């Protein structure tokens with residue numbers, strides 16, 4: 001499987017259980033971090049970050065500053081990828097998950113490696129009853145992978161993300177695909193969240209329009225997160241984000257990992 005440079009994080013042991021020579025980016029002498037965003041915010045977790053994305057996002061905030069995707073190194077300016085056999089990824093996760101039950105599959109866009117991730121989840125589930133979160137831009141769906149997932153974290157990209165698609169056949173926003181995830185989650189007693197980035201007022205109109213065409217969601221499934229890969233930029237957008245959450249009954253979504261660790265890769 002092709003992983004981003006932070007690949008599996010934060011970890012302290014290799015696939016055989018031997019200590020790694022360096023501390024993880026968290027600076028802590030043990031594995032794991034917290035999920036920083038969404039319904040499971042604060043839950044101890046391990047992350048698997050795949051390399052590659054089918055979209056190319058770059059936001060512009062109200063003060064005119066541009067904010068590229070916070071994982072460009074994994075998405076479209078790919079650096080130093082790790083190619084690892086699925087069995088090794090499984091072994092590393094098992095060695096580093098003493099007290100951790102939550103694994104987050106993220107990217108880039110994980111659905112581009114759906115087959116490999118399905119095998120990984122199946123292998124892991126055979127060993128332990130892990131909870132899997134899939135973080136996706138919700139332009140693609142894969143039934144086999146979906147069967148392994150407990151929480152679908154859907155982050156549809158709005159016009160303000162200035163997103164272009166690397167595959168013209170895959171649009172930036174795919175309401176049919178989003179609806180499919182919601183329906184599937186409801187039918188299979190799994191959970192989902194729709195997580196939007198707030199960059200400007202027009203986002204709110206677009207979110208309302210999108211939601212009016214979707215069925216099966218409730219206000220608590222809708223999350224609004226301030227644009228910002230740094231604490232400063234988040235502060236700029238936090239007040240408006242909060243205001244729109246309260247006015248619409250949506251959840252405010254923090255980025256707790258940035259408050260705790262700063263703008264760092266691998267936490």
Ligand code: SF4
Pocket residue numbers: 053054055056057069070071072075076107108109137157
């Ligand atoms: S879809 Fe997500 S990972 Fe891909 S470029 Fe956009 S923000 Fe980055």
